[in-house]
Amino acid sequence: MRAQLARVDAVIVQAVIAGALSFAHLHDLAEAAGQGGWKAWAYPVSVDLLLVAAWRRMREQQRAGQPAGGARLWFLVALAASLSANVATAGLLDLDDVPASLRVVVAGWPAVAFFGGTLLAHTPRTPAPTVTPAPETPPAAAIDEPHREALPEPSPEPEPAAEPITVPVAAPSAPAVSLPPALVDRVRALAEEHRATTGRPADPDHVRVRLGLPPSMTASVAAHL
Template sequence: MRAQLARVDAVIVQAVIAGALSFSHLHDLAAAAGQGGWKAWAYPVSVDLLLVAAWRRMRQQQRAGQAAGGTRLWFLVALAASLGANVATAGLLDLDHVPASLRVVVAGWPAVAFFGGTLLAHAPHGPQAPAAPASSSTADTDAEPHPAPVAVDETDRSALPASSTNPQPAPEPTAEPVATPTPAPAPAVSLPPVLVDRVRALAEEHRSSTGHPADPDAVRARLGLPPSMTPSVAAHL
């Protein structure tokens, strides 16, 4: 435990020393480039904050499996600004006679840092949630029921007597007619609630406009139902 705390303390001390030196070099370069007063102190804060923010956002995007190319670009820009200031103040540059190009770079840094910080603030933080599946726009009750198969009654056809060459054919015995059983009416098929409401609405509309009750067959035809559904329509009128 003590060894771990010692390693952490050493890292913190090293980070504080390196940050203080970089801060001082950036301040000296900004002051030499004509940015005096509080502005010279704001430049190192801007560079270091952009560097740290770009590093943290790049790590977050890498953990989330996202592309971090844009964030890595801003990290390299801030690193180049910090490293360039440290190298420039190492005696390679005459701080009393700063070139005009360096003055332009230092003066334009606030706009670059502001733009980079704005893009980092609006960068995605994590994986996007999957889109919810689109629900079906039509309910099951809206579908028209399939018409029940209707049995077609076959008409009885009487047999025609065959023609004979004998001009006076023998009379055939007449058979007593056999009573054909009348098929029972098909039971009324229950309608879905949506069709029941539609049937009643049409019936009420017909009653209010004509003053007479609606004909089940007419209501069935307006709904586009087969003839076999007439008893079901009449059951709800």
């Protein structure tokens, strides 16, 4: 557990350092392009928020098995803006005399970011797949009851031996229902989250309850853990 916490802490520290450096580079570039005051601080916030929003929407669509081309496009646009600012402030550009084309690009960024964020926010979310539980097999008692009623009453007089009556046996239980790929990914994600949190394998019944599935789906969930 301590080793896992140490890895998580290292990732967080690295992310904070990289984010702070990228934030500063975007601020310096915006200020050099004529966007002073609070506007220079708003530019890195806009770029980073678009980057995170596009990444989250892309992952949601991929888990649901839907095409994520639009979200991937806006993720690459925000990544290119952040990377360009980092490279431009590395001494390759004179920040005291930036070209007019860069001023135009920086001034037009808010409209581009607003358009991309609006499209991401209004993209319809894919509903979770619904799983129809398999019909339960009737109990053996319900199947055998008509046959019991159909048996002839014993006769007081001796009769020849009757042929044995064959009583049908109850059908075996229905096999585990196969889950859609999107639901399989969700089952495995919950199992990995449980293993990362507790250090123990996930219980199929616990995963089924978190997904809101009926008890008859426990075997189907266990088949993908």
